[in-house]
Amino acid sequence: MKVKATASPYLLWMALFIIIPLGLVAYFSVTDRLGNFSLENYRASLAYSPVIFNSIWLAIIATVICLILAYPLAYNFSRKSANHQRTLILLIMLPMWMNFLLRTYAWMTLLENNGLINRFFGLFGLGPFEMINTSGAVVLGMVYNYLPFMILPLYSVMTKIDHSLIEAAQDLGCNSIQVLKNVIIPLSMPGVTTGVTMVFVPAVSTFVISRMLGGGSNMLIGDLIEMQFLGNAYNPNLGSALSMVLMVIILICMALTNMFEGVEEKEGMLL
Amino acid sequence: MHKNTLISLKNISVEFDGEKILNGINLDINDKEFVTLLGPSGCGKTTTLRIIGGFIDPDQGDVFFDGVRLNGVPPYKRHINTVFQRYALFPHLNVYENIEFGLKINKKLPESERKALVKEMLALVNLKGFELRKVTQLSGGQQQRVAIARALVNHPRVLLLDEPLGALDLKLRKEMQIELKRIQQRLNITFIYVTHDQEEALTMSDRVIVMKDGNILQIGSPTDIYNEPVNAFVADFIGESNILDGIMHEDYLVEFAGKKLECVDFGFAKKEAVDVVIRPEDWKISASEQGQFSAIVDSIIFKGVHWEIIAKHDDLSFMIHTTQKYEVGTSIGMSVVPEDIHIMHKMPPEGDSKQEEEA
Amino acid sequence: MHKNTLISLKNISVEFDGEKILNGINLDINDKEFVTLLGPSGCGKTTTLRIIGGFIDPDQGDVFFDGVRLNGVPPYKRHINTVFQRYALFPHLNVYENIEFGLKINKKLPESERKALVKEMLALVNLKGFELRKVTQLSGGQQQRVAIARALVNHPRVLLLDEPLGALDLKLRKEMQIELKRIQQRLNITFIYVTHDQEEALTMSDRVIVMKDGNILQIGSPTDIYNEPVNAFVADFIGESNILDGIMHEDYLVEFAGKKLECVDFGFAKKEAVDVVIRPEDWKISASEQGQFSAIVDSIIFKGVHWEIIAKHDDLSFMIHTTQKYEVGTSIGMSVVPEDIHIMHKMPPEGDSKQEEEA
Amino acid sequence: MSKWLSRSYIGLVLTFLYAPIFVLILYSFNQSKSRGHWTGFSLRWYEKLFHNDAILNAFMTTLLVAVIASVIATVLGTAAAIGIHNMRKRSRTAIMNITYLPVINPEIVMGVSLMLLFVLMGIKFGLITLILAHITFNLPYVILSVMPKLRQMDHYLFEAAMDLGCTPLQAFMKVTLPEIMPGIVTGFLMAFTFSLDDFNISYFVSGDKFQTLPILIYSMTRKRVSPEINALSAIIFIVVLLVLILVNINDVRREKELRKKEDALR
Amino acid sequence: TPAYAFEPKDQNYYERFQGKGISISVYNWGEYICNGGDGLMNVNEEFTKLTDIKVNYTNYATNEELYAKMKSGGSNYDVIFPSDYMIARMMKENMLAPLNHENIPNASYINPLFHDNSYDPGNVYSIPYTWGTVVIIYNKNKIKEPIESWQVLWDERYKNEILMFSNSRDAFGIALKALGYSLNSEDPKELREATDLLKEQKPFVQSYVMDQIFDKMEANEAMIAPYYAGDAISMMESNEDLAVAFPKEGTNLFVDAVCIPANSDNQEAAEMYINFLNEPKVAADNIEYIGYSSPNLAAFDLLDEEIQNNEIIYPSMEILEQSEQFINLSDETNLRMDQLWTEVLASKGSFLSWGFAPVVTILALFATKNWMKYNRRKKRKRMVDE
Numbered sequence A: 001m002k003v004k005a006t007a008s009p010y011l012l013w014m015a016l017f018i019i020i021p022l023g024l025v026a027y028f029s030v031t032d033r034l035g036n037f038s039l040e041n042y043r044a045s046l047a048y049s050p051v052i053f054n055s056i057w058l059a060i061i062a063t064v065i066c067l068i069l070a071y072p073l074a075y076n077f078s079r080k081s082a083n084h085q086r087t088l089i090l091l092i093m094l095p096m097w098m099n100f101l102l103r104t105y106a107w108m109t110l111l112e113n114n115g116l117i118n119r120f121f122g123l124f125g126l127g128p129f130e131m132i133n134t135s136g137a138v139v140l141g142m143v144y145n146y147l148p149f150m151i152l153p154l155y156s157v158m159t160k161i162d163h164s165l166i167e168a169a170q171d172l173g174c175n176s177i178q179v180l181k182n183v184i185i186p187l188s189m190p191g192v193t194t195g196v197t198m199v200f201v202p203a204v205s206t207f208v209i210s211r212m213l214g215g216g217s218n219m220l221i222g223d224l225i226e227m228q229f230l231g232n233a234y235n236p237n238l239g240s241a242l243s244m245v246l247m248v249i250i251l252i253c254m255a256l257t258n259m260f261e262g263v264e265e266k267e268g269m270l271l
Numbered sequence B, C: 001m002h003k004n005t006l007i008s009l010k011n012i013s014v015e016f017d018g019e020k021i022l023n024g025i026n027l028d029i030n031d032k033e034f035v036t037l038l039g040p041s042g043c044g045k046t047t048t049l050r051i052i053g054g055f056i057d058p059d060q061g062d063v064f065f066d067g068v069r070l071n072g073v074p075p076y077k078r079h080i081n082t083v084f085q086r087y088a089l090f091p092h093l094n095v096y097e098n099i100e101f102g103l104k105i106n107k108k109l110p111e112s113e114r115k116a117l118v119k120e121m122l123a124l125v126n127l128k129g130f131e132l133r134k135v136t137q138l139s140g141g142q143q144q145r146v147a148i149a150r151a152l153v154n155h156p157r158v159l160l161l162d163e164p165l166g167a168l169d170l171k172l173r174k175e176m177q178i179e180l181k182r183i184q185q186r187l188n189i190t191f192i193y194v195t196h197d198q199e200e201a202l203t204m205s206d207r208v209i210v211m212k213d214g215n216i217l218q219i220g221s222p223t224d225i226y227n228e229p230v231n232a233f234v235a236d237f238i239g240e241s242n243i244l245d246g247i248m249h250e251d252y253l254v255e256f257a258g259k260k261l262e263c264v265d266f267g268f269a270k271k272e273a274v275d276v277v278i279r280p281e282d283w284k285i286s287a288s289e290q291g292q293f294s295a296i297v298d299s300i301i302f303k304g305v306h307w308e309i310i311a312k313h314d315d316l317s318f319m320i321h322t323t324q325k326y327e328v329g330t331s332i333g334m335s336v337v338p339e340d341i342h343i344m345h346k347m348p349p350e351g352d353s354k355q356e357e358e359a
Numbered sequence D: 001m002s003k004w005l006s007r008s009y010i011g012l013v014l015t016f017l018y019a020p021i022f023v024l025i026l027y028s029f030n031q032s033k034s035r036g037h038w039t040g041f042s043l044r045w046y047e048k049l050f051h052n053d054a055i056l057n058a059f060m061t062t063l064l065v066a067v068i069a070s071v072i073a074t075v076l077g078t079a080a081a082i083g084i085h086n087m088r089k090r091s092r093t094a095i096m097n098i099t100y101l102p103v104i105n106p107e108i109v110m111g112v113s114l115m116l117l118f119v120l121m122g123i124k125f126g127l128i129t130l131i132l133a134h135i136t137f138n139l140p141y142v143i144l145s146v147m148p149k150l151r152q153m154d155h156y157l158f159e160a161a162m163d164l165g166c167t168p169l170q171a172f173m174k175v176t177l178p179e180i181m182p183g184i185v186t187g188f189l190m191a192f193t194f195s196l197d198d199f200n201i202s203y204f205v206s207g208d209k210f211q212t213l214p215i216l217i218y219s220m221t222r223k224r225v226s227p228e229i230n231a232l233s234a235i236i237f238i239v240v241l242l243v244l245i246l247v248n249i250n251d252v253r254r255e256k257e258l259r260k261k262e263d264a265l266r
Numbered sequence E: 001t002p003a004y005a006f007e008p009k010d011q012n013y014y015e016r017f018q019g020k021g022i023s024i025s026v027y028n029w030g031e032y033i034c035n036g037g038d039g040l041m042n043v044n045e046e047f048t049k050l051t052d053i054k055v056n057y058t059n060y061a062t063n064e065e066l067y068a069k070m071k072s073g074g075s076n077y078d079v080i081f082p083s084d085y086m087i088a089r090m091m092k093e094n095m096l097a098p099l100n101h102e103n104i105p106n107a108s109y110i111n112p113l114f115h116d117n118s119y120d121p122g123n124v125y126s127i128p129y130t131w132g133t134v135v136i137i138y139n140k141n142k143i144k145e146p147i148e149s150w151q152v153l154w155d156e157r158y159k160n161e162i163l164m165f166s167n168s169r170d171a172f173g174i175a176l177k178a179l180g181y182s183l184n185s186e187d188p189k190e191l192r193e194a195t196d197l198l199k200e201q202k203p204f205v206q207s208y209v210m211d212q213i214f215d216k217m218e219a220n221e222a223m224i225a226p227y228y229a230g231d232a233i234s235m236m237e238s239n240e241d242l243a244v245a246f247p248k249e250g251t252n253l254f255v256d257a258v259c260i261p262a263n264s265d266n267q268e269a270a271e272m273y274i275n276f277l278n279e280p281k282v283a284a285d286n287i288e289y290i291g292y293s294s295p296n297l298a299a300f301d302l303l304d305e306e307i308q309n310n311e312i313i314y315p316s317m318e319i320l321e322q323s324e325q326f327i328n329l330s331d332e333t334n335l336r337m338d339q340l341w342t343e344v345l346a347s348k349g350s351f352l353s354w355g356f357a358p359v360v361t362i363l364a365l366f367a368t369k370n371w372m373k374y375n376r377r378k379k380r381k382r383m384v385d386e
Ligand SMILES: Nc1ncnc2c1ncn2[C@@H]1O[C@H](COP(=O)(O)OP(=O)(O)OP(=O)(O)O)[C@@H](O)[C@H]1O
Pocket: B016, B017, B021, B039, B040, B041, B042, B043, B044, B045, B046, B047, B048, B196
């Protein structure tokens, strides 16, 4: 009984709410304010390439840090008992229920020159360290906010790695590092790909984090786009063009990372 | 042969969660031998194998390899390879890469030599042309062979095989049995094989080790074990058997099923209660009045090579294998020659040790 | 018996992706019969069963149940239940709930009656006390029994069993064979059983249907099939056999392995090329010069009940089962009585029909 | 030793994740409105919270949108997953790639594009547009969670149910659904979580009558975010935490009871 | 809190819509209306109680958001609170409805000073809601000298202790003023100069912020910042070390006013709402809550004397005369300003120049590695095929 029809509402939905809207954005990006065809917006976007590179750069750093932080953690989780695993995963998800802005604000309280962290170090006569308003703080904000998106897919892939595979590798002469390199990492690659996507995409397009933790002077492409739609200039056409540029950048980055193992099945890598 | 000992287990004990899984195992395995661990599920076969492979450290006792104590040596430093119970092939690698895995890890062999070795293995296990297949796209029997090739390519001195044929169907299993034996003889290395299929054990092994509940019951050649089982459990496990309660009146005289009969066993206590084991194929059927026992055919099943008869004598059921067909309800006579009556000490009742612990 | 026909397949054909899977199957199954479909993997056994169960509609042909045409009737309206190849137990339900499933769906039985029925089934399959177990926590044999109970609790007129014992180990399989037969006899319903294990088929069935490549080769009782296989394929599939090329010189005279021998078969064309089938256990071994053939023992394997000898005569290998041991290299004589020489028409060469289609 | 190491590592990461939340909760008890400046303990923000209609309304809207959107997305997404699962490989791959689009599409772009669409279609911004938008970005997460469960499921289970007398619908409800339930629950949870916290997309499609909590919080950033919001967050946090703990305790207890019952039966 | 006793002058006026089931949508800044507590009234609640008109109340954070939201056309707002320059822009784009002043008798309380303003002469489209100036707030413990000029925000001695507006209009306004130009300058040369000045300031700026100023100044995280006068007062209440200065170059006088969008369906009810906001007691409570200055004279009279006399909230005429209001700029200038502002913010230099190379290298490495892997696979395939 192969029922395919149940997918049709969804297909309709996608066409209506994903494909058409994206088409609209694409259309806007190649028109000027008066609705005439023009590539002026793309030319104008070019002027912002330093901002775009800065965004990509920070997002890459944040993604790499997330990966480094999350990988051992996810591995650790996946080797715990089922009960423990569930609790730990809920603990990872729970912070996401708190408002994103509030959590980022709270980081300000922690990072400021007179903030809690510096006050803590002050007790030992250390510091104060300059932490807020640096690109480091922006990266920290990204890592903080998107770390769960890295942990969850990694974890979900790693729970599926059969322990006997690890034993087989040991049996064939791998020490722990070789096991990691030859078995665990390749097998967790789909999770890495998903995690990288899930972190890199929001990180490269964020604007709140850079504004709050970066002291406003670490402008990212997200800020730029936001400025076109909600800023002084109000230029949705340029905003659309920048959005398209951002999408293309993301697609290129995804294509690069996905080449690891050809086209991976991406389903179910979320949790 | 004993000068030739390759692996020695001395008084090995293992506990999991406070439960004794292995009870002081002692075992010598010779070089180039095909040894099989045989026993029911949960008796500790896999655990024994994992101790030899280095995946578990015994709580007590020592493992020797070629005279060197191995305890604490990690698996990747032992000249031993394993074929795992469910193969444990690497799903991210294809057939070729799976087999090549160990070579790439250990030795700085040039690519060309590696290739030659892998090709050789592929030929050995009859998998030429499958190099680029994903292992998930192979049938059970093919996966099996990849697992064997992957282990053998490292030229281990010992190959451990944990129920390698368990998941295969009958026909394939028979084929693979022959193939494994052929491989072992060709490579001339030690195989330690785990199974709970007695026929498999008998067919393939030089020596069989029968285990139960973490203990070794008997070690011996297939014929020894089949013909001289040390107790009723082994006798039953190793082949279909009639096991009857009997009393040993004196040397060479046993009573069972209400008859005193001559036998070839001796050295039992007077009036000792014993198990009497008789193989179904050892009964001879004659006319009702001519047999040592008379019985009524209760059921008969065609088994191809022979018929299997269940015959009733008083309250006892006997299983008889014969090439002739008898109608259900026929009276028959049954006889057995003294050589085919096997007398065994009764086993200590099950769970004895546990009761003692609890007390 | 034929008046008693319960299920009739008339000229059933099935194609998948343009490939003929079943080639006009005709088959009558009687009420209360234990019928087994036997054949190698991929021959269409499961497909046949799924047609009876209603999971596939045949491309051609009709299915009758008790004289009523069943084509197009969905599975849930047939008085047929199935034990699936891998059990297909519902993992989210426990043992009790699995068995209760069908009762809850179909009938407005009161809870108490349902409970009584389930308990009865649990007793029948020896699973009392396992009610609350998760099915994933059961051993293979136990899962097997739950699957049977789940199907039987609905009191179907026909039970379909698709290789129900395929995943079990030998010992368990033997036990379950006996148990299944017992259940069928007690409930007195029709079992249609699928297996590729010939011993299983012979042991349990009233009738065996041997299939190959979507065709039925032979239908008959186990003894018929074993003793009178219609061709060498059936003979080989049904038990280990020596299959030799021969020439039928005239009625009752066949030549093979370089010797003309008397036989009991007749009605072949003059000089017809035939298959000569001899069972390994039908060879008698004698001193070298006394046999019809002389041969050299090439290998000998202990199989428990017997030894399996591979003996070479010229370039031919013979498999012989004997209860006596011979050293490798011994010269032996081999004889066979005319009754044990089975002469068969050669099968049309494999793939013939396909070639015709392509032409 | 390595156990100790791994534990302290987990501890460190959890500290990293929870430190800001504790700060946030701590300052909800602050006397003054200031975020970084502790002037004394007080419950006044909790008291004020319960008189602040704007916050409470926004909170209710947020919950409403999140619940409705994630429920609809779960139903729609599950149905879609089943349909897609039954498709041929090629169309399945194509559709899954499009499904992945919203995940890799920056939120702000999606918000803007949906805004353009709604304007074009002449739908007034409000609860409806909010819910539509939330369903749209939730759908992929549901589908991506349900698909693997479908793939793992033994497809004979469905036939077994029919064999035992289920109509196809019954078979779906009684067998397929329970089987893929963990995936559905995960998908729902993800969808709900994303819904609760979404600002970028909601911002562009919310109208004159309803706004969600994140929008309200963002709107406060000219003056300053009121600690009443901290109080609300603290309450949400504690409630969720309690629920999680209770569920966990309950699970453990149920398992124990089952084991006991089983022993009694044996 | 006891039920709020409120006696409007004309009860009948407010009862016109009773029982009609009317509702209006009010779109306001966050935290920009009195919502009760501390003896103040809950304005929206009281309005509904009085008139039976339901209020849908939502919030925005910047004028531009308001503009974008209205521009998108997805919502029908009835009452909005844009600032001066945004009112002018909306007027120009016909986004506002002219007010029927007959329906807003309380408009007469508005200080005549606010009648003739540059953005909406005669208040045809808007009734002022609050007003204020941009001032310099600083820590008088740390900065002992008197502050007279915007130049202090460029003082190297206060490096990393300076906060600056993160919105372009305010930031450019200050720079232009510091240069002695009009803060509404559209002259590209002047804007260029302002940009350079802002770039020059960047190394000294701790961060570009909006509301974070509150916390930073209160917690002594920073020494000096420009911000809105009313908010400065609230900061000073939390931190006694803070003081306020009016720069001599003059400052921005901003007005947030109430308007009705052209597409409002309930203009009369909206006007009633506006009228209600100008009831003296209501306006007084609102202004107390918000902390800015009130244009409503009757409300002013109800305020504490202390506030009435507060020079920061109600500065002298002299200061007011020196200050300037924002007006709407041309699209072209807006675009230019945005671009220049991006230039300022993105000019943190070092990071970018050395950031570029690694990004490209890493991407290139990835690409080659994958390509090589792919090639190797192909090669192996060929090898195995042999
Ligand atoms: N890691 C473990 N933790 C706890 N108990 C274990 C563990 N591994 C094995 N056991 C227990 O030890 C006993 C012996 O297990 P083992 O795997 O050696 O049996 P086996 O003879 O290989 O059985 P099978 O034929 O089923 O594979 C079993 O009762 C099993 O439950």
